[in-house]
Amino acid sequence: MREPDATGDGGRSRRDVLKAAVAVGGSVGLSACLDAIDGGEGSGTEAVPSGPEDLSTLPTRQFAWGEHIRRDEFGNEQLPAHQTLLYLTLPGEGPPTADQRATVETALTRLDEAYAWSHEGLLRSLAYSPEYFDRYETALPEPLDIYPARRLSPFETPEFDRQDALLHLASDRPDALLAAEQALTGERASANGVDFDAALTDVFTVDDRRTGFIGAGLPAAKQGGLEGVPEDGPVPDGSPLFMGFKAGFARNQAPEDRVTIQDGPFAGGTTKHVANLRQRLEDWYGEQDFTQRVMEMFSPMHAENDWVEGVGANLEDGSRVDETVATIEEQATEFGRVGHAQKAARANRDPDGTVKLNRRHFESADDGIASLHFPSLQREMSEFDAVREAMNGQDLTEITPAVRQRVNNGILEYIFVRHRGNFLVPPRDLRALPTPDGDAPQ
Amino acid sequence: MRRRAFLSGVGTAGALALAGCSEVVETRSLSGPPVLSNRPDAVYFPTHVEGMAMTGRADAGEYAFALMYSYPHRFWTVTGGEVTRTPVEEADDVHLMATVWDPETGTVLPETGLDVEISKGGELVSQEVIYPMLSQPMGFHYGANFGLDGDGEYEVTVSVGGTNTRRTGSFDGRFGDPARATIGFEYSQSDRDGIAFEETPDRAGDPTAREPMEMGMPNSVLPPADELPGDPRGTTETGDAVLAVTTLAAPPAGVDAPDGGTYLAVSARTPYNRMVLPAMAVEATLTADGTLFDGALTRTLDPDLGYHYGAAVDAVPAGADLELRVPTPPQVARHEGYETAFVGMPPTELTL
Numbered sequence: 027m028r029e030p031d032a033t034g035d036g037g038r039s040r041r042d043v044l045k046a047a048v049a050v051g052g053s054v055g056l057s058a059c060l061d062a063i064d065g066g067e068g069s070g071t072e073a074v075p076s077g078p079e080d081l082s083t084l085p086t087r088q089f090a091w092g093e094h095i096r097r098d099e100f101g102n103e104q105l106p107a108h109q110t111l112l113y114l115t116l117p118g119e120g121p122p123t124a125d126q127r128a129t130v131e132t133a134l135t136r137l138d139e140a141y142a143w144s145h146e147g148l149l150r151s152l153a154y155s156p157e158y159f160d161r162y163e164t165a166l167p168e169p170l171d172i173y174p175a176r177r178l179s180p181f182e183t184p185e186f187d188r189q190d191a192l193l194h195l196a197s198d199r200p201d202a203l204l205a206a207e208q209a210l211t212g213e214r215a216s217a218n219g220v221d222f223d224a225a226l227t228d229v230f231t232v233d234d235r236r237t238g239f240i241g242a243g244l245p246a247a248k249q250g251g252l253e254g255v256p257e258d259g260p261v262p263d264g265s266p267l268f269m270g271f272k273a274g275f276a277r278n279q280a281p282e283d284r285v286t287i288q289d290g291p292f293a294g295g296t297t298k299h300v301a302n303l304r305q306r307l308e309d310w311y312g313e314q315d316f317t318q319r320v321m322e323m324f325s326p327m328h329a330e331n332d333w334v335e336g337v338g339a340n341l342e343d344g345s346r347v348d349e350t351v352a353t354i355e356e357q358a359t360e361f362g363r364v365g366h367a368q369k370a371a372r373a374n375r376d377p378d379g380t381v382k383l384n385r386r387h388f389e390s391a392d393d394g395i396a397s398l399h400f401p402s403l404q405r406e407m408s409e410f411d412a413v414r415e416a417m418n419g420q421d422l423t424e425i426t427p428a429v430r431q432r433v434n435n436g437i438l439e440y441i442f443v444r445h446r447g448n449f450l451v452p453p454r455d456l457r458a459l460p461t462p463d464g465d466a467p468q
Numbered sequence: 469m470r471r472r473a474f475l476s477g478v479g480t481a482g483a484l485a486l487a488g489c490s491e492v493v494e495t496r497s498l499s500g501p502p503v504l505s506n507r508p509d510a511v512y513f514p515t516h517v518e519g520m521a522m523t524g525r526a527d528a529g530e531y532a533f534a535l536m537y538s539y540p541h542r543f544w545t546v547t548g549g550e551v552t553r554t555p556v557e558e559a560d561d562v563h564l565m566a567t568v569w570d571p572e573t574g575t576v577l578p579e580t581g582l583d584v585e586i587s588k589g590g591e592l593v594s595q596e597v598i599y600p601m602l603s604q605p606m607g608f609h610y611g612a613n614f615g616l617d618g619d620g621e622y623e624v625t626v627s628v629g630g631t632n633t634r635r636t637g638s639f640d641g642r643f644g645d646p647a648r649a650t651i652g653f654e655y656s657q658s659d660r661d662g663i664a665f666e667e668t669p670d671r672a673g674d675p676t677a678r679e680p681m682e683m684g685m686p687n688s689v690l691p692p693a694d695e696l697p698g699d700p701r702g703t704t705e706t707g708d709a710v711l712a713v714t715t716l717a718a719p720p721a722g723v724d725a726p727d728g729g730t731y732l733a734v735s736a737r738t739p740y741n742r743m744v745l746p747a748m749a750v751e752a753t754l755t756a757d758g759t760l761f762d763g764a765l766t767r768t769l770d771p772d773l774g775y776h777y778g779a780a781v782d783a784v785p786a787g788a789d790l791e792l793r794v795p796t797p798p799q800v801a802r803h804e805g806y807e808t809a810f811v812g813m814p815p816t817e818l819t820l
């Protein structure tokens with residue numbers, strides 16, 4: 027079988043080793059990573075910026091990442107290049123104790139001290155599942171729109187992530203990402219000059235660890251030997267994603283305000299859906315030409331009018347998908363295909379045109395298989411479900427039989443849902459094992 | 469896995485009967501002859517025939533599954549009116565075929581999504597959405613070519629999507645959920661190469677089709693036109709497809725018809741062997757004294773009528789004229805001998 031390109035060898039740059047180390051993870055990954063740093067003569071590795079003196083200056087919203095990451099020339103957010111998801115479980119049943127809460131808060135406070143809240147330091151959030159809140163006798167407040175993950179299409183049989191909590195770490199610095207993870211999981215006593223007198227793993231066990239990356243060049247660099255990507259390496263060098271296009275244009279993303287819960291004990295929080303989608307791109311690149319890929323990713327109208335060049339950088343800060351929504355049925359009939367973005371956008375607008383979802387997806391080479399980790403933030407979880415239903419496009423199979431359940435129907439032929447999980451991202455002051463009524467007594 | 473290779477006489481139905489259900493004959497193209505240069509715009513006898521092997525069967529949810537394989541094939545995909553040949557790739561080892569049916573009625577489910585995940589020793593080997601397909605001996609099935617990872621034990625997980633096709637009668641409310649089943653597959657190249665293969669230069673291109681195979685599992689053969697339920701009203705043809713019309717005194721359960729009325733059903737099938745032709749767009753205009761119906765027929769799966777195209781209408785008087793139009797031909801991939809038929813489908817008429 028093919029092996030992921032994850033073991034260090036003499037011919038690789040330190041940067042390559044660092045990136046590979048995130049994918050390998052654990053102490054092997056970290057020591058490879060740290061050796062690379064230590065061994066780098068003249069080093070040249072810039073110090074990772076530390077947290078602020080006054081921690082109260084940190085944002086209330088744990089998902090306030092947008093103002094603290096790179097933007098491209100058009101103002102599109104560039105998510106941190108390296109990311110890790112740790113799925114955490116509380117042993118036993120019933121609610122956690124005040125001591126456990128204090129331990130979690132201490133570990134996260136050390137993280138605040140150690141790393142600047144930015145892509146050069148570390149962005150992070152700790153979210154909790156509805157299943158976690160079931161440990162309490164009281165229920166979550168009624169108006170809160172969140173529930174356990176469920177099947178979202180008639181053609182998927184995912185595993186549901188029902189772990190108690192989800193830690194999401196993101197940084198452009200793989201060394202920072204790894205050291206932070208190691209400190210939080212008790213494998214390292216200090217990180218970035220801060221002693222960790224508590225670890226998340228004093229309270230939680232790590233049930234699953236998933237990693238990924240995003241950004242121009244990374245998918246092309248990782249495609250070799252990866253299961254799911256054709257062997258001739260078709261992913262363009264400039265693409266941030268395996269499928270060869272840019273995503274997350276500024277005008278096609280919800281502002282953080284739009285995804286923020288407004289009222290109740292979790293005001294300042296958000297809901298977070300995280301799916302994992304296996305990608306199988308043999309036919310995407312082998313059977314389809316560029317025009318057909320544009321049709322299936324964006325819309326037939328995009329292809330007809332040559333709106334997309336290369337990876338789509340020419341679209342600047344907006345995908346133009348709004349122009350293609352009203353005539354989607356006519357396009358389906360005429361071209362026998364519909365576009366992914368076009369379908370999904372149908373359910374992704376407020377009446378005034380504001381976008382509802384903030385998608386923060388990134389690629390993965392976990393287990394040597396190409397997949398996409400798909401975190402999406404929205405004020406109400408059911409907003410995500412509605413967008414996913416629109417993306418399923420089952421209604422369009424009734425317009426023309428050329429559009430089938432998963433063929434000629436956006437990108438559904440090439441993506442396979444493996445996992446789904448729903449989480450509540452509480453505001454920062456409730457990030458340590460909150461109660462359903464919005465308290466975190468220590 | 470027990471397989472009996474049989475290498476002679478595969479061109480006749482008699483030999484097929486001998487083969488039992490584990491080996492049936494269908495078309496193959498890997499090292500087969502080139503595509504005929506003068507194919508008719510109609511069903512034709514392929515350039516060669518070959519056997520296939522049953523891998524296994526399983527049940528899951530509301531469905532029964534069977535998995536078969538043969539040599540990798542060339543086949544043709546259809547999008548709208550465009551037919552595109554999919555050649556055999558060098559890395560392809562097998563053509564995998566899956567059939568899904570309702571174990572209660574034996575009805576083959578012809579219009580849903582199906583994917584296949586192949587693993588060996590816990591390692592992922594492949595996963596693809598596979599295409600709805602039509603072959604002469606097998607009729608409707610799902611299939612694709614796959615590359616494998618050498619001889620050995622494989623696990624093949626077949627996942628079927630809940631269908632979006634209208635369901636009527638006792639099918640109303642059924643087949644809405646997905647299900648998946650895992651079937652073991654012991655593969656060796658030498659076993660595969662033992663599968664029968666024969667060129668058929670004498671008959672290639674003839675306006676006929678191979679006989680449907682008896683495979684010990686349901687196939688997608690529809691009842692003869694004059695044995696359809698209700699009041700069979702005659703047949704017409706377009707693009708070499710046979711459109712058989714019947715009417716029921718009342719629409720079956722599951723048809724949204726507040727005024728009751730009559731049900732008009734069109735059953736589309738291949739010539740020679742009555743294989744179901746699913747996933748077309750069909751429009752109808754019914755006239756007697758004035759227009760009685762003018763619009764699209766709905767793709768429908770019914771336990772008695774089978775897969776058909778139907779609509780509730782007020783009445784269908786004797787002598788009424790029915791025009792049938794097919795703006796979109798069957799959106800199913802084709803094995804050799806079916807790729808030129810059922811593509812150009814001009815409007816057609818019959819008097820009921």
Ligand code: HEM
Nearest residue numbers: 269271272273274275278345347367370371374398413414
């Ligand atoms: C491998 C998987 C996926 C890839 C490569 C992908 C890629 C893209 C691209 C390139 C666009 C157009 C540019 C943009 O506006 O960002 C887009 C749009 C969109 N995608 Fe995806 N996507 C994937 C999966 C998903 C999933 C699972 C969802 C879940 C609902 C989703 C939701 C959306 C939405 C809502 C839009 C349209 C944004 C708008 O309203 O304008 N995508 N996607």
